[in-house]
Structure formats: C-alpha cells, structure tokens
Amino acid sequence: MIKKEELQSLFEIELKDKLTGLEGLRKCVAKRIFCGIALVALPIIVGIALFAFVSSNNNTMQWMVNVSPFIVFIIAGIVLLFFGMKKKREYRCRYKADVVSEVVRVIDSEWNYLPDGCITYSEYHSSDLFRQHFDRYRGDDLISGVIDKTDFRCSELHTEYKEVTHDKDGKRQERWVTIFKGLFFNADFNKKIRVQTYVQPDTSERLLGKFGQKLQFSNKGKLVKLENPEFEKFFSVFSTDQTEARYILTPAIMEALVNIYKQYKRRMHLSFVGSRVYVAMSFKKDLFEPKIFTSGVKYDDVEFMYNLFMVNATIIHELNLNTRIWTKD
Amino acid sequence: MEIIGIVITVGILILFCIIIYNNLVRKRNEVDNAFGGMDVQLKKRYDLIPNLVATVKQYASHEKELFEKVTELRSKANSGKLSADEKVAIDNQISAGMKSIMVAVENYPELKASENFINLHRTLNETESQLSAARRTYNAVITDYNNAIQTFPGNVIAGMMKLQRKEVFVIQDVERQNVDVKNLFN
Numbered sequence: 001m002i003k004k005e006e007l008q009s010l011f012e013i014e015l016k017d018k019l020t021g022l023e024g025l026r027k028c029v030a031k032r033i034f035c036g037i038a039l040v041a042l043p044i045i046v047g048i049a050l051f052a053f054v055s056s057n058n059n060t061m062q063w064m065v066n067v068s069p070f071i072v073f074i075i076a077g078i079v080l081l082f083f084g085m086k087k088k089r090e091y092r093c094r095y096k097a098d099v100v101s102e103v104v105r106v107i108d109s110e111w112n113y114l115p116d117g118c119i120t121y122s123e124y125h126s127s128d129l130f131r132q133h134f135d136r137y138r139g140d141d142l143i144s145g146v147i148d149k150t151d152f153r154c155s156e157l158h159t160e161y162k163e164v165t166h167d168k169d170g171k172r173q174e175r176w177v178t179i180f181k182g183l184f185f186n187a188d189f190n191k192k193i194r195v196q197t198y199v200q201p202d203t204s205e206r207l208l209g210k211f212g213q214k215l216q217f218s219n220k221g222k223l224v225k226l227e228n229p230e231f232e233k234f235f236s237v238f239s240t241d242q243t244e245a246r247y248i249l250t251p252a253i254m255e256a257l258v259n260i261y262k263q264y265k266r267r268m269h270l271s272f273v274g275s276r277v278y279v280a281m282s283f284k285k286d287l288f289e290p291k292i293f294t295s296g297v298k299y300d301d302v303e304f305m306y307n308l309f310m311v312n313a314t315i316i317h318e319l320n321l322n323t324r325i326w327t328k329d
Numbered sequence: 330m331e332i333i334g335i336v337i338t339v340g341i342l343i344l345f346c347i348i349i350y351n352n353l354v355r356k357r358n359e360v361d362n363a364f365g366g367m368d369v370q371l372k373k374r375y376d377l378i379p380n381l382v383a384t385v386k387q388y389a390s391h392e393k394e395l396f397e398k399v400t401e402l403r404s405k406a407n408s409g410k411l412s413a414d415e416k417v418a419i420d421n422q423i424s425a426g427m428k429s430i431m432v433a434v435e436n437y438p439e440l441k442a443s444e445n446f447i448n449l450h451r452t453l454n455e456t457e458s459q460l461s462a463a464r465r466t467y468n469a470v471i472t473d474y475n476n477a478i479q480t481f482p483g484n485v486i487a488g489m490m491k492l493q494r495k496e497v498f499v500i501q502d503v504e505r506q507n508v509d510v511k512n513l514f515n
Contacts, residue, residue: 326455
C-alpha cells in the first residue's frame with residue numbers, strides 16, 4: 001500500500017503524463033460546451049432585448065423576422081452541446097480508466113475497481129441506515145477488496161426520493177430530495193452481532209449539551225449513553241440491546257470513530273448489522289469525477305482522490321477490524 | 330370555582346407523583362436487569378475455568394498453586410448465597426487469577442500453540458469483552474438511577490420508597506497494577 005509521501009513522486013512519474021495526455025480532450029470538451037452555451041444563451045438574450053424594444057413599438061411581426069436568424073444559432077448551439085456532452089463522457093471514461101484506476105492500483109494492486117459499479121440495493125437495505133423509501137438510486141466507482149483479513153466494498157452513492165406538493169392554485173410541483181449522497185462503505189465486522197446498533201451524527205447534544213441528550217429519539221432502538229464525552233458530542237447511538245451496543249462500541253472503537261470524524265470532518269452514519277459494519281460518509285459534491293473547466297493536471301485532485309480511497313483502509317485500521325481474537329474468525 | 334381549582338391542582342400533583350414513582354421503579358428494575366446481565370457473563374466465565382485449568386495444567390504443572398486458588402474461587406462464586414458486593418469482590422480476584430494464568434502461559438510455547446488452548450483463549454476473550462460491556466451497561470444504568478434518586482423532585486419520592494444510592498462498578502487497584510504472579514494471592 002502506497003504512502004502519502006510516495007504519492008507525489010508517483011504523480012510526477014506516471015500520472016502527470018497521463019493527465020497531460022488527457023488535457024487535449026478536456027480542452028475540446030470545455031470548448032464545445034462553452035461555445036454551445038454561448039450559442040444558445042446569446043441569441044436568447046438578444047431576442048428578449050429586441051422583443052422588449054419592438055413590443056413598445058407594437059411591431060411583433062417585425063420582431064419575428066428579426067429573430068429568425070437567431071434560431072439557427074440556437075439549434076447550432078444545441079448540436080454543439082450534444083457533441084460536447086458525448087465527448088465529456090469519453091473524457092470521463094478515459095479519466096477513470098487511466099487516472100482513477102491507476103490511483104487504486106498503486107494503493108493496493110489486489111483491489112478491484114469498477115468505474116460504473118456501485119453498492120447494491122441489497123447492501124443498502126441491509127445497512128438499515130436510511131429507512132426513507134427512495135425513488136432514484138445512483139452510484140459509481142465501486143472498489144472492493146480485502147485488507148489483511150477483512151473484506152470490504154465501497155462506492156459513491158446518491159439516493160433520492162420524489163416529493164410532490166401542490167401550490168395554492170392546485171398546480172403539481174415535483175422536487176428531488178436527497179436521502180444520502182457520498183461514500184458508502186461496508187466491511188466484515190470482527191465480532192458476532194445479534195441485534196442492530198446504529199451510530200448517527202449528533203446535533204442536539206452538541207448544540208444543547210446534556211439537555212440535548214433528552215431530545216434524542218429514534219425508531220431504531222433505545223438511546224445508548226456512552227462514557228466518552230467527545231464521542232457523545234459527535235454521535236448518538238441507538239440499539240435494541242444496550243449491552244451489545246457496548247460490546248461493539250468499546251472505548252477503543254469510540255476513540256477510533258472520533259479520530260475518523262476529525263480526519264474527514266463529514267457527517268457519518270454507521271450501523272452494525274448481521275456480520276458487517278456499514279458506514280455512510282456524506283459529501284455534497286460528486287467524487288472521482290474529472291474537472292472540465294479547470295486544468296486536470298493538479299496534484300491536489302489526485303491527493304483528494306487518494307484520501308477518499310484511503311477511507312477504506314482508515315476505517316478498517318482504526319476500528320481494528322483485522323484483530324480476530326474473538327470467537328468469530 | 331375555587332374548589333375546582335384545588336381539585337385540578339391536587340390531581341396534577343398526584344399524577345406528577347405517579348409518574349416519578351413509576352420512573353423510579355423502572356430505573357430500579359433496570360439496575361436489577363443490568364446486574365442480571367452481568368451475572369450471566371460472570372457465570373459464563375466461571376464455566377470456562379475448569380477447561381482452562383485442565384488445558385494449561387497439562388503443560389504448566391509448575392503453576393499448581395495458581396490453579397488451585399482459581400478453582401477454589403470459582404467454587405466460592407458458584408456456591409450461591411452471595412451478595413452483589415461479594416460477587417463483585419470474588420469477580421475481581423478471579424479476574425486477577427485469570428490474568429496471571431495468561432501471563433504464566435507465556436512461558437510455555439507448546440501450550441500457546443495448542444489448538445485447544447487457542448480456542449479457549451478466543452472464547453475467554455469473547456467472554457471478557459461481553460463482561461466488560463455488561464459492566465459498562467451496569468454502570469450506565471446505576472448512574473441514571475443515582476441521578477434520579479438524588480435530584481429534586483425524585484429524591485422526595487425516593488426517600489419515601491427508601492431507595493438507596495448504589496455504587497458503580499469500579500476497577501480495583503489490584504487490577505490496575507501489573508500482575509505479580511508470585512504475590513497475587515498472598
């Protein structure tokens with residue numbers, strides 16, 4: 001497994017050339033999209049301005065004659081955008097194949113990377129982290145592998161549900177509401193689990209202190225009050241068995257979760273269900289995607305990608321999942 | 330009008346007392362339940378002792394005194410008629426004894442490699458982890474109970490119910506120190 005210090009030299013030796021090779025394609029995509037947007041937007045702006053001018057003179061027919069050439073520009077813009085998006089897909093595929101998979105390979109050559117694969121519905125449901133019914137389920141960048149004795153699977157995931165409302169005129173309005181967006185990880189847990197234990201981000205206790213603890217409820221189980229004050233500030237725990245929750249969340253695991261939270265500073269949901277631990281780490285932006293309008297030859301982007309992939313190793317290492325001294329092999 | 334006001338106030342007060350009373354009873358039951366959970370794990374650990382002693386004895390016959398002491402403590406713990414405090418005290422001694430057996434095992438590489446011992450060790454680790462979780466649950470429940478009976482207005486009803494403060498489970502100093510096998514039971 002490559003160390004962060006070695007990543008810089010890997011970037012200089014291997015990745016920089018590959019990224020530079022992709023720059024031509026990126027610029028082509030950027031040019032097409034930019035020109036397409038300009039060809040669509042400018043005639044519309046000019047057309048609206050003209051309409052405002054001619055409508056004051058009550059000469060709509062004249063306006064229609066004047067704007068007809070602009071329609072040609074708009075159609076040309078749409079065609080250009082279409083080809084731009086097609087090229088973008090090609091750029092994305094090559095970026096994932098040449099750059100993302102290379103970063104995965106250098107971290108651990110045994111890991112499998114599927115650019116279009118994602119965590120399955122069944123894994124998502126098994127985690128029981130988000131009970132809200134979803135209408136849209138999307139994901140990509142699936143990584144699976146084994147770190148020492150622990151197998152894991154991780155991918156980017158975005159689940160949403162459709163919210164339908166009606167305004168005062170009875171007009172139907174639809175909007176997509178995100179249930180979860182970010183990295184979804186699951187790994188084999190090193191202890192036998194009989195019931196379900198959930199760790200959720202805690203906002204009420206962080207804001208209101210001990211009083212906030214009284215406001216914590218969940219339909220997933222009873223609140224488990226743990227001894228680590230720092231952990232309690234960041235997370236709340238619910239379980240159907242108080243003792244098993246403590247069997248899972250040992251003082252060392254609580255410390256580890258605080259460390260992971262401090263390292264990534266993301267909202268984290270965890271569940272310990274069946275024989276696995278599930279971790280959902282929220283991110284607002286799309287991950288592992290190439291940038292179009294800024295240069296792709298940037299070490300920072302590769303480093304960010306590396307840090308995301310290392311979430312897998314960090315969780316397994318911090319939670320000590322490779323330690324198999326209990327009855328589960 | 331005044332009478333209605335008084336009746337409502339008294340009604341609210343009675344309801345309030347019932348809620349506090351029920352809450353205290355629930356907390357007392359939770360303490361008993363948590364102690365029961367801990368007791369189950371202690372029993373599991375006692376059940377492992379004969380197996381552990383038998384396995385280790387085959388290789389480490391020099392540690393005879395240690396085995397005898399642990400076996401004796403186990404019999405005492407299983408005899409019943411022990412109060413909660415006595416159980417905790419014996420548990421502390423057994424914990425120290427088990428630790429010293431594990432330390433003694435370090436001197437017998439053949440024993441460490443034996444499959445029987447490896448399986449026993451894993452089961453023991455499992456039981457110790459479960460026991461530790463049960464102790465932590467017990468402490469959390471006791472803290473909740475103590476807070477409920479010592480803070481106003483719970484303390485008024487608790488006084489009438491004659492509820493006493495309970496001690497949380499603390500690790501004895503002997504457990505915090507490094508194990509000295511020779512002087513352990515002196």
